[in-house]
Amino acid sequence: MSDALIQLFAEVLQVDPAELNDNSSPDNLKQWDSLAAMSLVVAIEEKFKVQLSTKEIMKMSTIGLARKTLQGKKVAL
């Protein structure tokens, strides 16, 4: 599956979207280091016009969890 969120992760992490799924996390994706995490937050906030709290950011440890957080904020993905 590939949606706007996967596209965004692929773009920021510079990986093929086909390699990503909701279970992708810093543990199984070497490109997702702490600097990338910072860029991901910025990209998500800018693309989906939301502001994430530190608590929400801390919880986004997989793409699936990021999706859940964003859906909770009524972002259409």
Add this chain to the structure above:
Amino acid sequence: MTALDPKLTWRQYMTAQKQQPAPECDMRVAIAGSMTVEPLEPYLGAHLLGKKFKPQITVGPFNQLRQICNDHQAVLGEGPYNAIALLWRVEDLFPEMLAHCLESPAAVGKLLGEVKSLADAVSCLRKSFQGTLIVSTPPYPSMPGFQVLDVGQAAAGMLAYNVISQLWTREIAQLERVRLFDLHGLMLNAGIKQAHDVRKWQLYRQPYTETFWNDIGRILGRMIAAEKLSSKKCVVLDLDNTLWGGIVGEDGLEGLQLGDDFPGKAYRDFQRHLLYLKSKGVLLAVASKNNPDDAYEVFDKHDAMVLSRKDIAAFEIHWESKVESIKRVAKRLNIGIDSLVFVDDNPKEIGEVMERLPEVSCVTVPEELAYLPGLLAETEFFDIAEVTDEDRRRTEMMAADNIRQQTQETMSEEEFRKSLNLKIVVFAAQKQHMARVTQLINKTNQFTMTTIRRTQDEVEALASSNDSLVLGMDIKDKYGDYGLVGVSILKKQNKTCVIDTLLMSCRVLGRGAEDTFVAKLAEAARTLGCEEMRGKYIPTAKNAMVKDLYKRFKFTYDSQTDEWIVNLSNAPQTPAHIDVELRLSDKNAGSISASMV
């Protein structure tokens, strides 16, 4: 504009670069900080792309400024870098000491010692690193006791910060060619609250918002570009409703708006900014549709005028078109049309100039006059890396030029040349000449054989090498001193002397200066032990005037190498009427090589 655009631009550029087998790059920059500075990369990159560079940006490791100063290659990699930019904050490097400063004056002294030692480390880096070196001012700290809204606690924090900032600024200003980037000022400009993102500070030790990183990228991009790109040279000004309010021909001297009360104050403050630009070497010219006597009367008699007639390098006051006036200004001042900025309140005039002279940068007087004083302050037109003595004296030299021109019109060419009592000195450039030499290399567009641009460090390296010679030419005549107006770089290759660079300011042409310069190059080449001299003409959009220069001096063209060659036994001679001297002796003994140790 959102902050997204520069990042997208940068990402697309990086992707394209990665697809190249050997990506081109003409601007390698390293950035590092006492905090996380990674977010700066795309913004700085995009701004450099906007200035037509092909940049590559390396981000140094977090909080290793001292290590970078001690051995930048070990920490940042070989490079070689064109520029290094270091950002730092007191609260990152010395948090405990800074906190103590609020309680004890002795702690301030100790912290000052640390700051001095950091400045010494920068001085060390200056010696080992040849490119553009930029360091930030420390921004006003974000920590307890320094919060602006901490009512009643301002004094201790302010006092400590001010002495730290003052010491740092003074130490850095003393170092040659270390550029100070005012991060503190930029933060005030953006607003302390607006600049910071406390979430990112907590999570990533990255203090700033994306918008503020974009601001930092823009200013750093300008500072880096100013070393290589030429800035605008002249502002051409309308008079009525631009330098003063009202129309002098209708309202009369007394009816003009110019003084201490708005709107007169806006015009007066604008004139003050123009005077400041003049002190940086920018020429001021006037293009006005007016009766000349009316216009001059304002300059001569109006008490509130900040600018006087002698501040203006060229007047075009008549009823002909502004396009014609602008062309004449460029011709009289001997500068390219594209180095002019035109300011007028009349959209029709602006429109006509934009259409017929698209190279001219046009600025319209704003409807809201309160913005007039800052009109040119927030542009990039006059970004100058270093202001030289020649810059400060430019308008005065132009005035001497005008007298020369009038004399020339009344005499024959030959008589005129003799009457000038031209005195020319060609010399091996020393340390004190480097800023001016570099400036000429980077801004001369017309009388230049190769148009090879270089940074000051590159020029210094050539000047201190045994296989090359950086020559300057000084010219004086009975009307005044032109200063350093010609540069050549000679490179010795066995018995051949290659003319890498040969350029002159157009203001001095037509007096025999170019003949003299070429003759002295030949003499210098002989002292290097060479038997022939070779040089290229590399055409650009602007240097057609020197297309046949080598031919004129009896060089022969070699189509195989695209070079012009002359045997030194047969080289051009100095014209008879010129008093000329060649000084090469202090090469190598000079202060350049000594200062590098």
